[in-house]
Amino acid sequence: MVRDRRGFIRRTKQREVILSVLQSTDTHPSADWIYEEVRQVLPNISLGTIYRNLRILVDSGEAMELRFGSGASRFDGNPKNHYHFVCLNCDRIYDLELSLQEKLEEQVSEKAGHRVLDHRLEFYGICDVCQSKKNTIDEPRHHDS
Amino acid sequence: MVRDRRGFIRRTKQREVILSVLQSTDTHPSADWIYEEVRQVLPNISLGTIYRNLRILVDSGEAMELRFGSGASRFDGNPKNHYHFVCLNCDRIYDLELSLQEKLEEQVSEKAGHRVLDHRLEFYGICDVCQSKKNTIDEPRHHDS
DNA sequence: TTAATTGCAAACCCTTTGCTTCATC
DNA sequence: GATGAAGCAAAGGGTTTGCAATTAA
Numbered sequence: 001m002v003r004d005r006r007g008f009i010r011r012t013k014q015r016e017v018i019l020s021v022l023q024s025t026d027t028h029p030s031a032d033w034i035y036e037e038v039r040q041v042l043p044n045i046s047l048g049t050i051y052r053n054l055r056i057l058v059d060s061g062e063a064m065e066l067r068f069g070s071g072a073s074r075f076d077g078n079p080k081n082h083y084h085f086v087c088l089n090c091d092r093i094y095d096l097e098l099s100l101q102e103k104l105e106e107q108v109s110e111k112a113g114h115r116v117l118d119h120r121l122e123f124y125g126i127c128d129v130c131q132s133k134k135n136t137i138d139e140p141r142h143h144d145s
Numbered sequence: 146m147v148r149d150r151r152g153f154i155r156r157t158k159q160r161e162v163i164l165s166v167l168q169s170t171d172t173h174p175s176a177d178w179i180y181e182e183v184r185q186v187l188p189n190i191s192l193g194t195i196y197r198n199l200r201i202l203v204d205s206g207e208a209m210e211l212r213f214g215s216g217a218s219r220f221d222g223n224p225k226n227h228y229h230f231v232c233l234n235c236d237r238i239y240d241l242e243l244s245l246q247e248k249l250e251e252q253v254s255e256k257a258g259h260r261v262l263d264h265r266l267e268f269y270g271i272c273d274v275c276q277s278k279k280n281t282i283d284e285p286r287h288h289d290s
Numbered sequence: 291t292t293a294a295t296t297g298c299a300a301a302c303c304c305t306t307t308g309c310t311t312c313a314t315c
Numbered sequence: 316g317a318t319g320a321a322g323c324a325a326a327g328g329g330t331t332t333g334c335a336a337t338t339a340a
Contacts, residue, residue, distance in 0.1 A: 010314050010319055031305080046322045051305060053320095067212050070330085072304060085259050096253060101246075108241060108268050114230050117270040123253050125262040155294055155339050176330080191297045196330060198295095215305085217329060 009060075015053045017041050022063055023077035028084070028093040030072040066093070068122065081118065087127035094127065154205075160198045162186050167208055168222035173229070173238040175217040211238070213267065226263065232272035239272065 021037045022029070029037075035050045054075055057063040064076040068086050074093060083096040098121075105116040166182045167174070174182075180195045199220055202208040209221040213231050219238060228241040243266075250261040 008315085008319070012314075012320060014321070044322075046324090047304095048306075048323075049321055052307095055306090067214070069212070085253060085257060085261070087259070088262070094257065094259070096257060098249065098252060098256070101249070104243065104246070104266070105268065107243060108230060109270075111243070112230060112239065112241060113273040114232070114239070114268070115271040115276055116230070116268050117233070119266065119268045121249070121264065121266045123250065123259070123261050123264045125254075126260040128258040131260055153294070153340085157295065157339075159296075189297070191299095192329095193298075193331075194296060197332095200331090 009056065014038075014042060014045055014049050015056065017045075018050060018053045019057060019062065019077070022057070022075055025077075026095060028066060028074040028076050030074055032072065034075065068093070081120075083121045083123070085123045085125070085127065087130055088124055089126050089130040092127055092129070096123070154201065157198075159183075159187060159190055159194050160201065162190075163195060163198045164202060164207065164222070167202070167220055170222070171240060173211060173219040173221050175219055177217065179220065213238070226265075228266045228268070230268045230270070230272065232275055233269055234271050234275040237272055237274070241268070 017038050018034060021034055027033075031047070031050050031054055034054070035045070035047050038045055038050065054063065054065070058065045058075075061079050062077075064079050066074045066076055066084065068074065068084075078095070081100060083098050085094040085096055086092075087094075101119075101121065105119055108114065108119075109116045162183050163179060166179055172178075176192070176195050176199055179199070180190070180192050183190055183195065199208065199210070203210045203220075206224050207222075209224050211219045211221055211229065213219065213229075223240070226245060228243050230239040230241055231237075232239075246264070246266065250264055253259065253264075254261045
């Protein structure tokens with residue numbers, strides 16, 4: 001009997017599996033990758049259902065949507081604000097342990113006069129994995145494994 | 146005789162006007178808005194040309210591409226790193242005067258071991274304009290004036 | 291002269307949506 | 316049983332791209 005702006009939300013096997021797939025990885029997968037994973041459990045699921053449920057999960061605060069550069073959205077099963085590092089070579093996204101910079105929000109609201117509700121911080125560069133195999137230009141690998 | 150990875154780049158009236166339109170506003174416009182503006186000077190220009198040139202400008206470091214939430218990319222004629230505030234009510238994007246947080250890059254490279262080349266920081270909330278006309282839910286207005 | 295760039299339109303990718311059927315409450 | 320959600324497929328928005336014609340160098 002969960003309620004949100006959309007009315008009642010029923011518990012479905014599909015959404016359950018989608019969320020568990022999302023929570024079982026730290027690769028910040030795309031909708032398509034999640035689709036392929038969920039399909040191994042529910043072979044008849046459709047991409048539309050993936051998208052619909054990801055939207056529900058994001059809107060209800062159970063997941064987070066990330067958009068870097070171009071291409072597909074990436075999803076994070078950890079909805080608490082945290083920061084990311086994006087590798088420009090392989091496209092991997094890493095969670096960072098950097099502590100939340102709440103003071104920056106204060107600074108902005110004081111100086112600019114806007115009511116600040118949230119912030120995002122991400123770093124770009126070459127990840128440790130790609131550095132160790134230098135001179136290799138990966139075919140961007142997006143969130144697999 | 147500018148050279149970049151793509152070979153020689155010719156100076157064209159189209160790109161000139163696109164860049165000047167982009168630099169003449171602080172509204173962080175979308176490609177489509179730029180298109181409409183440039184069209185008043187070059188009525189036959191096509192959207193494809195807008196996109197092609199925006200890509201050239203971004204790749205050559207003369208402009209910056211911003212992607213917030215869903216929807217179209219927004220472009221910034223100021224290519225130096227700076228931070229933004231995005232109003233969740235009206236979709237306006239504001240430049241912030243917050244100083245560059247270079248120490249955070251150091252912290253990340255030390256702690257996580259990645260080579261950090263850049264970072265982005267943006268704040269979300271309700272802007273001062275929207276706060277003063279409270280109880281009004283704007284039709285998101287995207288970057289017009 | 292010749293190769294980069296344009297205009298045009300079609301293609302593309304990712305995401306959303308309409309509709310009928312299914313299944314949860 | 317109602318009605319929210321699924322599956323399917325078609326539509327949608329934003330962006331890219333192929334190609335012949337143009338134009339800067």
